[in-house]
Amino acid sequence: RWPSLLKYYSHSDSVSWLEEYKARHNAGLEAQRIVASFSKRFFSEHVPCDGFSDIETLGCPSHFFEDELMCILNMEGRKGLTWKYYAKKILYFLRQQNILKNLKEYLQRPTERQSFLEGAVLIDQYCNPLSDICLKSVQAQVDDITDKVRKVLRTKNPRHPSLASKAGEVLVPEVELQRQVLDAMNCVLYEQLKYKGNELDYYNSLNSYIHQVLIRRTGIPISLSVLYLTIARQLGVKLEPVNFPSHFLLRWCQGKEGSTDIFDYTYIDAFGKGKQLTVKECEYLIGHHVTEEFYGVVTSKEVLQRMVGNLLNLGKRESTDQSYQLLRDSLDLYLAMYPDNVQHLMLQARLYFHLGIWPEKVLDILQHIQALDPSQHGAVGYLVQHTLEHIERRKEELGPEVKHRSDEKHKEVCFSIGLIMKHKRYGYNCVIYGWDPACMMGHEWIRNMNVHSLPHGPHQPFYNVLVEDGSCRYAAQENLEYNSEPREIPHPDIGRYFSEFTGLHYLANTELEIRYPEDLELTRATVQKIYSSGKE
Secondary structure, eight states: OHHHHGGGOOTTOOOOHHHHHHHHHHHHHHHHHHHHHHHHHHTTOSSOHHHHHHHTTOSSOHHHHHHHHHHHHTOOSSOOHHHHHHHHHHHHHHHHHHHHHHHHHHHHSOGGGOOHHHHHHHHHHHHOTTSOOOHHHHHHHHHHHHHHHHHHHHHHOTTOGGGSTTGGGSOOOSHHHHHHHHHHHHIIIIIISOOEEOOTTTTOGGGGOHHHHHHHTEEOHHHHHHHHHHHHHHTTOOEEEEOOTTSOEEEEEOSSTTOOOGGGEEEEETTTTTEEEOHHHHHHHHTSOOOGGGGSBOOHHHHHHHHHHHHHHHHHHOOSOTTOHHHHHHHHHHHHHOTTOHHHHHHHHHHHHHHTOOHHHHHHHHHHHHHHOGGGHHHHHHHHHHHHHHHHHHHHOOSOOOOOTTSGGGTTOOOOTTBEEEETTTOOEEEEEEEESSOOSOHHHHHHTTGGGSTTTTSSOEEEEEETTSOEEEEEGGGEEEOSSOOOOOOTTHHHHEEEEOSSBEEEOHHHHHHSTTHHHHHHHHHHHHTTTSOO
8 A cells, every 4th residue: 555655755754664653553543443433323324424523633644544444445355344335435525625625725726827627627536536536647648649639730740839849838829730730639539539429428427527538538518628628728729618508619719819709719619529610600509599798718717617517417317316425516516616605505505404414514504694695584594493403303312213023013024134135026136224014105105106006005014125226215025026146236325234245145234233133133044045055
């Protein structure tokens, strides 16, 4: 692991390695203590927010703490699932805090020092904090594409000024020379490397992440425009971003530099293979007329705002992720740029309230909204009242509900916690993490899911299951059957409930076992009976 820690030291530093080792050792013990405590403290919460507050006041070097979390995540085998689950949550939080700090520093710089590529990387990093994404690596990939463009340009015009080693520092003066650069770019990006707009899967969030655009060679107009603009500027051609409605564009000046006449520009569609458009063709692209203001250049902050706005809209559309991670991340980013935006502050407060997380922070947000816009007192008052009630209920909560198999009302429950099942009707693989002796959902859910059409209706055991597609479902007993080929279920919440996968079933962690104390032995007996080939 030394290479990942090397960046924290300088060759000129005089370091006491014994003291460094002690600091790392103590940070490791602290990380293990905190991770071990999370399951007991936050088992019933989807997002362990109060635990994050503890981590913010760490008394040990954060890079050593992170290093221990990485050790936990990289443990081999199918054990330690609960530790891995919470280590991942904590690492996610820590890295996001650091990225947010970097974003705020970026936004405080003068506009001319705000690279569009760096802004796109910061957004990518914040939404994917566990991925290995860094500006240096992304820039190296862009430089590689730029070099390919130079090779093509050299065959067309060996004396082109963009072929100089530091061409990006000097703008190419003549329009015809600029055109040669753009033609070479289109040749490399769209013909050689096969970059294209992702028309078939337009609303996939991966299209917005610059490292994924480079890997998959596809994206949406704004992400492809950031790539196109960056390469052009490195070759001495100044393209500018245009916040065109429904379809982000770039503009290329054909007249006097800095002209305010929209007809002095050619507009470039990076999503459409670098096609060069007139004003009229831009309107054909979106199917309606727009006013001149939409052809104006925008700042790097406004480009980031649009990128984050796209992710916000995608986050609202998500249906399988119960924690609304993308929506929460994009709201964080938006409010880092515009901390006093009442509409987005209210959305954040409502989201946290809906998820039942961070009630104290909800109250802080509502107080801020009230100070910014007193006319919101009705909505603010409603949420304050219900948030305070939620805080009181949490204080009054009794211990967990324990379900004993020996209870008469549970005698019809056939399956147990940790079994790998298959849905008879829909064919999905899943693992059981909870059960009820009868359907506990409301009348509306029962009606919408057409439960009464089942032979046993709602009056049969129902099971909480984690499904391989990442969703959580509530399935009737008659719809489930033992899986003849049990396999691991790749669900993000698996470690919240289970500590290990044995190869045939999951072992409940301590907190789940407390709630279903007699299920573990039944699961083992069931597995031995069904899979009697001696695998286990």
